[in-house]
Amino acid sequence: MIKVLFVCLGNICRSPLAEAVFNHKIKLLGLKEKFMSDSCGTSDYHIGELPDERTLVCARRHEIQIHHRARQLNRVDIREFDYLIAMDFSNKKNIQNLMNCFNMEHNQIFLMRKFQPNPDHIEVPDPYYGGDDGFENVYHILDNSVDHFLEHLKVEHNIYV
Numbered sequence: 284m285i286k287v288l289f290v291c292l293g294n295i296c297r298s299p300l301a302e303a304v305f306n307h308k309i310k311l312l313g314l315k316e317k318f319m320s321d322s323c324g325t326s327d328y329h330i331g332e333l334p335d336e337r338t339l340v341c342a343r344r345h346e347i348q349i350h351h352r353a354r355q356l357n358r359v360d361i362r363e364f365d366y367l368i369a370m371d372f373s374n375k376k377n378i379q380n381l382m383n384c385f386n387m388e389h390n391q392i393f394l395m396r397k398f399q400p401n402p403d404h405i406e407v408p409d410p411y412y413g414g415d416d417g418f419e420n421v422y423h424i425l426d427n428s429v430d431h432f433l434e435h436l437k438v439e440h441n442i443y444v
């Protein structure tokens with residue numbers, strides 16, 4: 284089973300939505316047996332909380348199931364997950380800082396938008412301090428970038444669907 288961890292700062296906006304979009308797509312593709320996914324934040328700000336209300340509304344609007352409680356990235360995640368997918372540069376740096384603390388290595392840490400062929404920006408913007416349109420924008424970025432990430436995974440792991 285291929286294990287994918289989506290990582291943002293608070294784990295209440297971007298990464299739980301990324302995980303939900305990913306799960307939705309692998310279910311549609313009939314690939315549920317091949318993948319396991321989760322999400323977490325690099326901060327401890329919202330541990331135990333449900334996703335932000337605006338994330339839940341956005342998921343509902345797009346008929347995406349979302350079930351998550353915020354948790355913080357830890358060293359076991361670095362060992363256990365095959366892919367660490369950061370929403371922005373700061374999240375990626377935070378993952379690397381944690382790895383440095385524990386002298387760990389990981390060779391599959393990517394930005395979420397890395398697999399999009401021509402992204403207008405390379406980061407998934409943090410919608411926390413903005414309005415609902417920021418969440419809608421994040422959803423469309425995730426919808427497209429998860430498609431391209433899945434294409435990458437299919438090629439890497441010889442999955443033909």
Ligand code: 4NP
Nearest residue numbers: 291292293294295296297411
């Ligand atoms: P996320 O958004 O990293 O996409 O979950 C944020 C959530 C909370 C905060 C910042 C970003 N915060 O500062 O509490």
